[in-house]
Amino acid sequence: MVAALAPDPTPTPSPSGGFDFGRISPDPAAVPRSDLFYKLANAALFLGVISAVAGLAAGAIAFGIGPIFGAHIISDRGKSMMWKAGLVAIVVGSATSIIGFLLSEI
Secondary structure, three states, rough: OOOOOOOOOOOOOOOOOOOOOOOOOOHHHOOOOHHHHHHHHHHHHHHHHHHHHHHHHHHHHHHHHHHOOOHHHHHHHHHHHHHHHHHHHHHHHHHHHHHHHHHHHH
């Protein structure tokens, strides 16, 4: 009987020197249906703007109506809601600029 030799644990190096990382680059044309990404991003930004405006309106209503009924805690929460909605609007608005900048760098 011939004894089988154990396989070599390390692969033999290829003559080309390995993987060529110079051939890898971001290519939007390689993504199938890339227009779908833009539609989803636009829809998410639209929903973000709508929710920020709705939060701002609800906060303004609570801020204005709270003192009329003597519920100053509602007025304080309405004021904080308006601040939060304003910050959300800034973040959503700046996301458009950030995404546009990143896509222009590709």
